[in-house]
Amino acid sequence: MSAAPVDDLTLSERWLTVPELVDLFSTSPGRIHRLFEEKTLLAARVGGVLRVPSEFLEDREPLPELRGTLTVLSDNGFTDDEAVRWMLTVDESMGVSPIAALRAGRKAEVRRVAQSLL
Numbered sequence: 001m002s003a004a005p006v007d008d009l010t011l012s013e014r015w016l017t018v019p020e021l022v023d024l025f026s027t028s029p030g031r032i033h034r035l036f037e038e039k040t041l042l043a044a045r046v047g048g049v050l051r052v053p054s055e056f057l058e059d060r061e062p063l064p065e066l067r068g069t070l071t072v073l074s075d076n077g078f079t080d081d082e083a084v085r086w087m088l089t090v091d092e093s094m095g096v097s098p099i100a101a102l103r104a105g106r107k108a109e110v111r112r113v114a115q116s117l118l
Contacts, residue, residue: 011088012053015046024060035062036080039070044084053088055099065102065110072114086117 016024021032035041041062043052056063073083087099091113094101098110 011085012055014054015051016054016057017049017051018043021052024057038067039074040067042066042070042080042084042087044081053084053099055088055103058103063099063102065107066099068107069098069102069110069114072111073117076114076117078117086114 018029018032022029036043041052041056043050056066070083073086078086088097090097093113094109101110
């Protein structure tokens, strides 16, 4: 995997910055950064700014199915930028992006594919 930043804004419908997440969640920047540290939510540097794809959120909270998948990717050595890129890019074996598959209830399949990545 390359450590290149995720500078492709077209990978997500909308990218949210930390200040936007603070407003959306009605919380502090510290809590947002804890969500990143806990792998409950994931951000990437896009255009030099830390951003979260809107697809990672549901009902103004992190998508619950995201955490385990992010842990698998991290355990496989993915950087945050690499994991965000993988989550948003269509995977041939699933026919959709991993985040779309997660949102469709295909958590086990997404994690199986993520575990096979090296």
